[in-house]
Amino acid sequence: LMVWLRRTTHYLFIVVVAVNSTLLTINAGDYIFYTDWAWTSFVVFSISQSTMLVVGAIYYMLFTGVPGTATYYATIMTIYTWVAKGAWFALGYPYDFIVVPVWIPSAMLLDLSYWATRRNKHAAILIGGVLVGMSLPLFNMINLLLVSDPLEMAFKYPRPTLPPYMTPIEPQVGKFYNSPVALGAGAGAVLCVPIAALGAKLNTWTYRWMAA
Numbered sequence: 275l276m277v278w279l280r281r282t283t284h285y286l287f288i289v290v291v292a293v294n295s296t297l298l299t300i301n302a303g304d305y306i307f308y309t310d311w312a313w314t315s316f317v318v319f320s321i322s323q324s325t326m327l328v329v330g331a332i333y334y335m336l337f338t339g340v341p342g343t344a345t346y347y348a349t350i351m352t353i354y355t356w357v358a359k360g361a362w363f364a365l366g367y368p369y370d371f372i373v374v375p376v377w378i379p380s381a382m383l384l385d386l387s388y389w390a391t392r393r394n395k396h397a398a399i400l401i402g403g404v405l406v407g408m409s410l411p412l413f414n415m416i417n418l419l420l421v422s423d424p425l426e427m428a429f430k431y432p433r434p435t436l437p438p439y440m441t442p443i444e445p446q447v448g449k450f451y452n453s454p455v456a457l458g459a460g461a462g463a464v465l466c467v468p469i470a471a472l473g474a475k476l477n478t479w480t481y482r483w484m485a486a
Contacts, residue, residue: 299326319412320458325469328406332473341389348381377414380406403470407462
């Protein structure tokens with residue numbers, strides 16, 4: 275009976291944390307989902323998404339010990355977000371109203387660093403964290419370039435939850451940052467390493483708790 279309870283708790287814990295971490299990552303990308311703030315908040319998006327992705331991916335990759343887990347984690351988030359995109363589209367909003375973030379290539383780089391270093395935890399944290407922080411802004415800038423006209427769409431289809439004083443007036447790109455991609459990639463690469471270490475520590479605590 276105790277073995278059955280422990281295994282049930284183990285799998286339930288994985289499911290609950292997977293769902294909640296996915297929701298946290300998606301909500302952290304609220305700046306890019308809605309195209310009214312897609313360009314103005316790109317740096318905030320890059321930092322939040324890269325750090326949220328790496329902490330969840332490192333946690334699950336080390337928890338299972340299987341290279342490829344990070345890519346699986348990013349794939350689940352992508353599918354979940356495409357469902358949300360379809361829901362908005364069904365409500366009458368244009369196809370480009372929500373832009374699905376590109377997580378999978380960065381997660382693949384994280385898996386690759388873990389696999390290439392023969393499952394070295396510290397190498398995955400250091401190398402993988404930097405790779406995620408540097409690559410995610412680049413992939414998502416390419417993703418945003420496919421949107422026809424974010425500002426025009428923001429005026430035609432304002433987000434229902436946006437208060438009137440937050441309605442976009444003019445694009446702010448270049449006003450505060452010379453290069454949002456470079457700033458987002460640099461900050462993301464620096465922050466992903468301690469965030470990945472936090473994910474590894476969380477994994478250790480969870481494993482000890484499960485084994486107790």
